Amino acid sequence: xxxxxxxxxxxxxxxxxxxxxxxxxxxxxxxxxxxxxxxxxxxxxxxxxxxxxxxxxxxxxxxxxxxxxxxxxxxxxxxxxxxxxxxxxxxxxxxxxxxxxxxxxxxxxxxxxxxxxxxxxxxxxxxxxxxxxxxxxxxxxxxxxxxxxxxxxxxxxxxxxxxxxxxxxxxxxxxxxxxxxxxxxxxxxxxxxxxxxxxxxxxxxxxxxxxxxxxxxxxxxxxxxxxxxxxxxxxxx
Amino acid sequence: xxxxxxxxxxxxxxxxxxxxxxxxxxxxxxxxxxxxxxxxxxxxxxxxxxxxxxxxxxxxxxxxxxxxxxxxxxxxxxxxxxxxxxxxxxxxxxxxxxxxxxxxxxxxxxxxxxxxxxxxxxxxxxxxxxxxxxxxxxxxxxxxxxxxxxxxxxxxxxxxxxxxxxxxxxxx
Numbered sequence: 001x002x003x004x005x006x007x008x009x010x011x012x013x014x015x016x017x018x019x020x021x022x023x024x025x026x027x028x029x030x031x032x033x034x035x036x037x038x039x040x041x042x043x044x045x046x047x048x049x050x051x052x053x054x055x056x057x058x059x060x061x062x063x064x065x066x067x068x069x070x071x072x073x074x075x076x077x078x079x080x081x082x083x084x085x086x087x088x089x090x091x092x093x094x095x096x097x098x099x100x101x102x103x104x105x106x107x108x109x110x111x112x113x114x115x116x117x118x119x120x121x122x123x124x125x126x127x128x129x130x131x132x133x134x135x136x137x138x139x140x141x142x143x144x145x146x147x148x149x150x151x152x153x154x155x156x157x158x159x160x161x162x163x164x165x166x167x168x169x170x171x172x173x174x175x176x177x178x179x180x181x182x183x184x185x186x187x188x189x190x191x192x193x194x195x196x197x198x199x200x201x202x203x204x205x206x207x208x209x210x211x212x213x214x215x216x217x218x219x220x221x222x223x224x225x226x227x228x229x230x231x232x233x234x235x236x237x
Numbered sequence: 238x239x240x241x242x243x244x245x246x247x248x249x250x251x252x253x254x255x256x257x258x259x260x261x262x263x264x265x266x267x268x269x270x271x272x273x274x275x276x277x278x279x280x281x282x283x284x285x286x287x288x289x290x291x292x293x294x295x296x297x298x299x300x301x302x303x304x305x306x307x308x309x310x311x312x313x314x315x316x317x318x319x320x321x322x323x324x325x326x327x328x329x330x331x332x333x334x335x336x337x338x339x340x341x342x343x344x345x346x347x348x349x350x351x352x353x354x355x356x357x358x359x360x361x362x363x364x365x366x367x368x369x370x371x372x373x374x375x376x377x378x379x380x381x382x383x384x385x386x387x388x389x390x391x392x393x394x395x396x397x398x399x400x401x402x403x404x405x406x407x408x409x
Contacts, residue, residue, distance in 0.1 A: 074240075078244060082243055085247035086247060089247050089250050092255070092258060093254065095263075134279050136277070137277075137279070160277070167273070167274075167276075167277030168274070220302075220304065222279050
């Protein structure tokens with residue numbers, strides 16, 4: 001400010017402010033206030049600069065009293081709580097945005113898990129819409145797609161009602177059987193990540209004579225059974 | 238906005254973000270992480286039999302119905318806990334004097350099991366480098382756990398009765 005008395009005055013006021021992060025703001029506020037007041041004395045009252053400064057500082061009052069009052073207003077403890085919570089909020093926001101962003105991106109870009117099956121190879125594609133729940137996981141069986149080469153594809157998706165996609169992935173949709181008593185090995189499968197995981201399980205050499213596909217999950221005291229009616233035969237409808 | 242109001246706003250944001258964060262794989266306690274891990278993999282809730290520390294986490298030895306397991310829970314971000322591995326375990330075969338299984342990850346080994354033959358009062362684990370680990374005091378349900386770090390794998394597991402007779406042995 002280049003006004004020695006004012007600088008000294010401000011310095012003394014600031015010496016009573018315990019919360020260091022507020023000192024700069026208070027300094028700027030006091031400087032502005034002093035300059036405004038001095039401007040009034042110089043411009044409106046025609047008083048010289050040195051006298052104007054003295055009068056201004058007299059008007060301002062005792063720097064000790066001002067300092068103590070301002071320190072009360074800019075509470076030290078509240079100031080630190082504010083600073084600390086600000087820092088924690090920032091850290092949490094970064095973590096949340098990062099983790100939620102990854103899940104969201106995976107969900108958006110996961111697409112149709114059965115897109116690799118060409119239309120010409122499909123004997124039938126049945127919409128299922130069967131929903132089961134184990135613990136916090138909801139599994140929806142969406143389609144069963146039977147191919148000319150005997151491959152049976154089960155298209156499904158699942159999500160976790162609690163963990164928003166952050167838990168373990170579903171390792172096993174269940175044992176795959178048909179109404180003829182055949183049990184099928186889960187030949188291949190793939191699934192995306194994300195909040196909603198989409199997947200497909202493919203069983204080779206699935207019987208074209210079977211009229212029901214059975215998905216039975218029986219592990220660690222969890223159980224579900226889904227029976228899906230099929231179209232018998234090899235015709236492409 | 239006054240500073241008091243800003244602090245209240247921050248606390249509300251923190252509560253909301255905490256709920257979001259701590260239901261997304263990060264937990265305040267190892268037991269909370271363990272329980273969520275089990276539920277997420279559709280196993281348990283198991284009874285915690287013993288907890289053992291390792292550098293960076295905890296082994297949680299458990300029994301659930303006819304299965305035994307030893308879940309690994311990892312420390313993350315200094316104060317928090319998250320899923321490790323090997324949540325589920327093995328089914329107990331009471332026909333055998335002893336059931337055990339093992340796993341290793343990042344040079345950390347664990348071998349755990351359950352004693353079905355009440356005559357067994359000592360289980361010995363011999364490592365490939367000649368080291369012998371022994372357990373005579375078993376945890377609840379007669380369960381045992383050996384953990385070690387290093388490159389030496391499992392040699393064999395032997396169980397003895399009070400007379401020193403071998404009641405079980407298994408060579409890896």
